[in-house]
Amino acid sequence: MTNPTERALPANSVAESHDGDFGCTLMDLRKLMELRSADALEQINAQYGGVLSLCTRLKTHPVEGLSGNPADLEKRKRVFGHNLIPPKKSKTFLELVWEALQDVTLIILEIAAIISLVLSFYRPAGEGSELLEFPCACPVLLVAHFGAGESRFAGECGLPISSPEDEGEAEAGWIEGAAILFSVIIVVLVTAFNDWSKEKQFRGLQNRIEKEQKFSIIRNGHIIQLPVAEIVVGDIAQVKYGDLLPADGILIQGNDLKIDESALTGESDHVRKSLERDPMLLSGTHVMEGSGRMLVTAVGINSQTGIIFTLLGVSEEEEEEKKKKAKTQDGVALEIQPLNSQEGIDSEEREKKAVKLPKKEKSVLQGKLTRLAVQIGKA
Known part of the structure; x- marks a missing residue:
């Protein structure tokens, strides 16, 4: 299979600049990784002008990758974060x-x-x-x-x-x-x-385990085994059968690539990834077939896996706070009840409307997690 990026971009056409800012922000990349399939392709083409233009904005080369300059790597970690998910605080x-x-x-x-x-x-x-x-x-x-x-x-x-x-x-x-x-x-x-x-x-x-876990990264035209914690946004990762993706990214080149996304979405069917249909690759998913290269766009707590862990931690803290508040508000609960059934219905409708988000702002993963939570509650 021919690689379109190799034909479209010469070897040294993207120069790394360590003084200027990147062409996209952290929040832009997070919102981009929440999209899937046609919506993601449309957003990439409309906002960035394609994957190659996104590589240019991130000051990386789709074939040779980053140069490995320490100053550039530190800047990327400072702007886009480290590829680490802080563990839950251990109990004393x-x-x-x-x-x-x-x-x-x-x-x-x-x-x-x-x-x-x-x-x-x-x-x-x-x-x-x-x-x-x-x-x-x-x-x-x-x-x-x-x-x-x-x-x-x-x-x-x-x-x-x-x-x-x-x-x-x-x-x-x-x-x-x-x-x-x-x-x-x-x-x-x-x-x-x-x-x-x-x-x-x-x-x-x-x-x-985190220190020993390594992944194939292309830097300065060479494939090296890099510790997962050292991966930064803009790296070009080489993915192959059996790999556990360490970060979110966009497919640059793929050969019959199929991904198991059941860890995030709950779907048991393997998802085929291609440049024409769905180029979005998520951290925490397994490569089941094929191979390819991807542009790393989100790491650590900004990746989809990191966002889920963050939400789970926040939800646990909120539940504990709600339990504490519920104990102090038991005596006031009767006073703040609606005066009649119609007001109660109206208040419930307002709460439902407040909770609902526009469809475009909800990712597929968030929707499935919400449905799963509802099913668990009914059970």
Whole structure:
């Protein structure tokens, strides 16, 4: 298959300029990568004049790629971002301890231990004195010896007296509660330490995988294996069967290229990519057939995979905030309800209209994620 870019553009026709700005912004490229098929082709041709003109704006060559100038690479990272998706903040040891304390069984044991400790230190007034003053007689010094479990009565007044063994058991009653509490503390610390060590091992393994993962990139006319984190916007990537795409891009040249986009869109069918039909390639998708070259247009959190991870993180934070607000607004909820059913219907319609976005502003991926969320909610 002939390569149209090689015929249309000489080897050194695109000079890299490190002083001037790029011909497109980060937001322009993000919006472009949200389009698919005919809409994407129309936008590329209308706004940029084709893929070759887009290469010119990004100061790269479709055949030789970037020159690898360190200053140019740093500028691209500063303008378009790094090809890294920041991992979710790991939990501290104290947070893991708090999570371990939420176990129902441990909560019951904690309550039992506290009650046992409180009762062990509780003494009724007048208890524990051997010298008792009776209203019917002179003070009597009680020195009798009693067996275990027995009780005696002093004089004719009928007052019970505890044996020394009973007093010893009462004084040692705090040991039972302390033992329960100590056991709970040991269980919590062991559980938290295990979770912390597992998370630390997972982070280390993830970092090692990211460092060892490499991709074929064309720079200065040579194909090199470059760490995924070093890929920048404007790079020319060589894609082939079995590759996991590390960034978003636009196909420059392809040979029977088929992509598995099920990780993003949920569609099990392989999508055929070509310059004439659908040249958009997304990060996180697998190359199932063919080969080709693509122009990298979005990396890191600005790629489609990065946007999804960002939205998921934001949604989790919003859900936590909503739960906190819901607890404080329970008492006010009845006051802000609509006065009649018609107002309730109108408010629901307004909310639906506010949530709905124009079709052109929603990507295929966002639409499918919305439908999936609705189906999960109905289930």
